[in-house]
Amino acid sequence: MVVAALAVSCQQAKFAHVDYAKLMDGYKRKQDLESSYQLKAETFNRKRDSISQAFQLEAQDVQNRSRNSSQQRAQEEMTSLQQRAQLVGQQLQQEEQQMQRMGQMKSDSLLTQVKETIAKYGTDNGYTYVFAAGEGSSVLYGQESLDVTEAILKILNDEYQK
Numbered sequence: 475m476v477v478a479a480l481a482v483s484c485q486q487a488k489f490a491h492v493d494y495a496k497l498m499d500g501y502k503r504k505q506d507l508e509s510s511y512q513l514k515a516e517t518f519n520r521k522r523d524s525i526s527q528a529f530q531l532e533a534q535d536v537q538n539r540s541r542n543s544s545q546q547r548a549q550e551e552m553t554s555l556q557q558r559a560q561l562v563g564q565q566l567q568q569e570e571q572q573m574q575r576m577g578q579m580k581s582d583s584l585l586t587q588v589k590e591t592i593a594k595y596g597t598d599n600g601y602t603y604v605f606a607a608g609e610g611s612s613v614l615y616g617q618e619s620l621d622v623t624e625a626i627l628k629i630l631n632d633e634y635q636k
Contacts, residue, residue: 487602491616492592493623494606500627503634504584511577518573522566529559588630595626 498504536555540548596604604622607613 488600489603489605489616490596490599490601490620490622491605491607491613492626493608493621494611495608497588497623497627497630500631501584501588501634502631503587507577507580507584511573511580514573514577518570525562525566529555529562591630591633592626595622595629 533552533555536548536551540551592604595601599622601622605611605613605616607616607621
């Protein structure tokens with residue numbers, strides 16, 4: 475019993491740290507995910523702007539036609555246009571929310587994969603702990619020789635390229 479306790483107390487913990495911001499900035503999958511989301515957002519914004527412009531032109535047309543029609547007819551046309559605009563606005567809002575949900579799911583999946591890769595690297599290399607270093611982390615200093623950021627980044631990018 476004493477020998478077992480002595481053996482445990484003699485084991486040294488092995489530590490490493492990862493610059494999480496540098497890791498995420500250099501991760502090709504994250505870069506591609508951000509580019510893809512940015513492209514989808516730009517496409518959505520162009521679509522929304524185009525629809526908005528079409529409704530503005532139609533509203534102008536309704537106002538011009540209303541000068542030559544009864545007040546009741548003009549009011550009916552404007553009400554109809556407003557109802558259609560509201561419906562299209564709701565559809566656009568749902569589309570935008572769906573795009574955001576998909577982006578969040580992909581981001582969550584990416585973060586899970588990064589954490590799993592760090593954990594596997596730590597286990598495979600005998601580390602007791604792998605700390606996150608960088609902005610907002612609790613690691614204020616770490617020897618450069620214990621920085622495994624590049625090794626993990628290489629694994630992530632190699633796996634992504636497959």
